[in-house]
Amino acid sequence: MIRGGLVITAGEEIRADVLVDGEHIAAVGAPGTAEHWHADEVIDATGHYVIPGGVDAHTHMEMPFGGTHASDTFETGTRAAAWGGTTTIIDFAIQPRGGALREGLDAWHAKADGVCAIDYGFHMIVSDAGEQAVAELDALVDEGVTSFKMFMAYPGVFYSDDGQILRVMQRAAGNGALAMMHAENGIAIDVLVQQALAAGKTDPRYHGEVRQSLLEAEATHRAIQLSRVAGAPLYVVHVAATEAVAQIQQARDDGLAVFAETCPQYLFLTADSLAEPDFGGAKYVCSTPLRSADHQASLWKALRTDDLSVVSTDHCPFCFKGQKELGADDFSKIPNGIPGVENRLDLLHQAVLDGRISRRRWVELASTAPARMFGLHPRKGTIAPGADADLVIYDPSARHVLSAETHHMNVDYNAYEGRAVTGRARTVLSRGEVLVDGGQYRGRAGHGRFVPRGTCQYLD
Ligand code: DUC
Ligand code: ZN
Ligand code: ZN
DSSP states (O other), rough: EEEEEEOOSSOOEEEEEEHHHHHHTEEEEEETGGGGOOOOEEEEEESSSEEEEEEEEEOOTTTTTTTTEOOOOOHHHHHHHTTEEEEEEEEEOOOTSSOOOHHHHHHHHHHHHTSSSSSSEEEEEEOOOOOOHHHHHHHHHHOOOOOOEESSSSSSTTTTHHHHHHHHHHHHHHHHHHEEEEEOOHHHHHHHHHHHHTTOOTTTTHHHHOHHHHHHHHHEEEEHHHHHHHTOOEEEOOOOOHHHHHHHHHHTTTTOOOEEEOOHHHHHOOOOGGOOTTGGGGGGGOOOOOHHHHHHHHHHHHHTSSSSOOOEEEEEEEEOTTTTGGGGGGGGOOOBOOOTTHHHHHHHHHHTTTSSSSSSHHIIIIHHHHHHHHHHTSSSSSSSTTOOOOOOEEEEEEEEOOHHHHHOOSSSSTTTTTTTEEEEEEEEEETTEEEEEEEOOOTTTOOOBOOOOOOOOOOO
């Protein structure tokens, strides 16, 4: 029994006790009613919030990129997630070019199987959207891999052209799958990259300059139109630009099934970080890129209007030493990605303290909405009888400083180094097992299981 806390879900805040039986929540009861419960173990949550475990719908453990691999394995990355109050991740399996979706999915199952601290699902990156891949989509949906990411960026690597995208979306329209889009015009960006390099502009800050917001907006617009033509829903990942938000807002105002996420790095950092001296800007190289404060303001606004309805991390860690340094003479060779799976809940909690979002919206953005979006609700993302006992007892007044010296992610820097935050997961349970308790790690590799997902519940 978890006693005495303030239970917060996307829908309500109540003083209640929570009874866990095995892997599931058995009951949620007002303090009076709970007096009749008999529990083997009582966890005191007085002065704390009790929230559903975080669902991070966008991570890349061990992701191959530019000749290297993201530095967190499924083991280290899911452990760090647990420390930060996230109890489910959805990572991206990658179809090899020239290979089958199945091959990619099997390879990612092999990486994650038996080593994860928390439950996990997979999206599938379609990097070779030929007839064979399209034909495989139905079978993957049946196995609980119900979302497919495509890239309008990275020509020659992950890139899909408009025809390929349309075909995948048409199939998705028929089987309930959700098309996810990396919306940046990579063909135009690559021209600007070559021009910048030819002009001797090799520094990390040019990464931000060439990846212009208009090229994010153009791709977002195109993705929306293709999804309309196909009659398929669309989810735009890592939205960073005001002009892209405007496209999404317009589509939603028109009643289209268009959804989007942003990430903490776009809400809490700006392109100024890319200009850090001594190549330090490389730590902040990710795509879409960090942008200016006015873009940031648009994102905060869109979180209030629900034009952005999920915050996930796009956790994609590369060490500064030896990995980010691959681009020391050429910003285009810096592996793209920022670590953050451990810090998402705490960063978003600052927005609660600042009055930008309510506590319920905090829970919704970090847990309930991603669970619904990707077919995990109500098993994940809420506190209700029958749900998995994925619970965080959150201390809203614990002050701590984000730092690579104390974080648990397997990466040699923290993008928020030195930032003081208030609020921290004190006790973290996954399916009834305590993973973290007051600074002690009690989880284990292999506790986490693959979770087959249903289809997007905003379409039901
Ligand atoms: N897009 C992602 O979603 N993650 C890492 C790199 C990228 O471009
Ligand atoms: Zn992307
Ligand atoms: Zn990503």
